[in-house]
Amino acid sequence: MAYQNTPAPRLTDGAGSTLPLLAYLAIATVLMVADLRGGFAAQARQHLSMLAEPVWWLAAAPGRLMDGGRDMLSTRASLQAENERLRRELQVNASRLHRLLAVAEENQRLRELLGGTRGYRLNAQLAGIIDVDLDPSRQRIVLDAGSMQGVQVGQAMIDAGGVLGQVIEVTPRHSTALLLTDTEHAIPVQVARSGLRAIAYGTGRTDRLRLPSIPQSGDIRVGDRLVTSGIGGRFPAGFPVGVVEALQPDETQLFVVAEASPAARLDRGVEVLLVSNVIDGVDDGPPLPPPPAPATGEDGASSAVPGETAGAAVDEQREAEGE
Template structure:
């Protein structure tokens, strides 16, 4: 029953509100089917992203500018620090170069003062090892070269690492050499870092040399390299002998005892090199000029050496094996 002023609902009113919804659903269904079969939505997204790229670039511009500014100032600071460091290194290297030049000039003046080193050379000869004796009380090797090959008693023996020992006995075809670590062997050495001179004695062990009676004031440290000093004339100067591994006071607390590891490979190797200092004959050039007066003692020594060379090979008295 209808009341006055309240009209009854009509069918067209409900249908009119539902038709747009059905139209949207139909359109959505058509679009989904078309996208599934044709993939046009993906293409549309690509084109839309291309159109939106300038907007994204503008939006990210402040961040990029901030990062670029920070990187610029950071790089500038790093370059300034590196420039300062290289400038300091350049100054240090320049000072070292000046010092080396001064040392070179001083070395040249000393050579001129002493009359130079012309007339002296180092002879070397290769020999093979045919027998090895590494007993703690007797450490020797036998070589396949003898007097027929020019080997002489007293020649120093080295390998790729350093000093091995010296020849103590020669036969026509073979020779016997005393190793550096034999208890009866001793070699004058010098600390390469400070120039301190000492005597390195064999201990019967292939891995250790002993340097006793070093003064407390002697500057020797663990890691110092030991080289031959050339004193005595048996071992040419400058060959490696060992590296200091232990430095400790002796029993009296008055001196220092050092122990060093030999540089030479005493327990391996099949060949050695025999070296010795020799003087050239008359073919090497005119006699050495006499040095100035302040070094008269050195001049007399060199004159005697030159006279001995001109007269022929001098007879050298035999030395003990540990000399």
């Protein structure tokens, strides 16, 4: 049997395959040291990312298109729902407006039948508070408007909440007003819900009014709103006066006494409105003459309660009680 001679491996063959590996290792080492010293890899990655940004943008374009389409569909659906809701609200408001117009026409016909306030409008004048009476037994304020500004005795005084009181003294540049809660003040009021008429008296407390002599059969409840009735001509009708807080029988057990909290902010604010009725169609004319000024005693106190401010309301209330 003959054997073939196989050549023995040479040392140069193994060295030839190892040299490229060593070269790669050396190049990698040099690159790592250069990157560590100079940060070349970070700069290269930054430039490469800038070059690859268009590719990423194109790759993300289908997802953006899907999100945009989904948002467009949802926005359109929400807009359609909101449009439908607004259309329903418009129909409801239109029906309410027609009803209010009908009520206004009916109110005008009733006013014409009563012959009362037709032909009159409200005149308002702004005045500032410059002084407050510190006497605990009197609740009065001094205003920076007087007869030179057209202020007259008997004008009603209101703020954003409701009736504050009335003017009782006037000088050329200033005027004095009696607050609603002064013990010498009374105002004809009406229950907004039932139309029951009564008179609200001041108690000396800024948070309390008193309505005595209400018939047991009178339709008044806790929480009822009180507004000016317009009786007497001094306070225009319809202004808020207060809210009923409590009801209790009087000493005779024949009548009910109501306590109310004023609607106006009596202990806050620096400006008030002086209001009065004027003839409709007169632009710059003076307001209608108020009722006669309340008589003052020797000590200067006003007798507004027994005066003509609440006289007509007292007579009508007595007639109702007699019935």
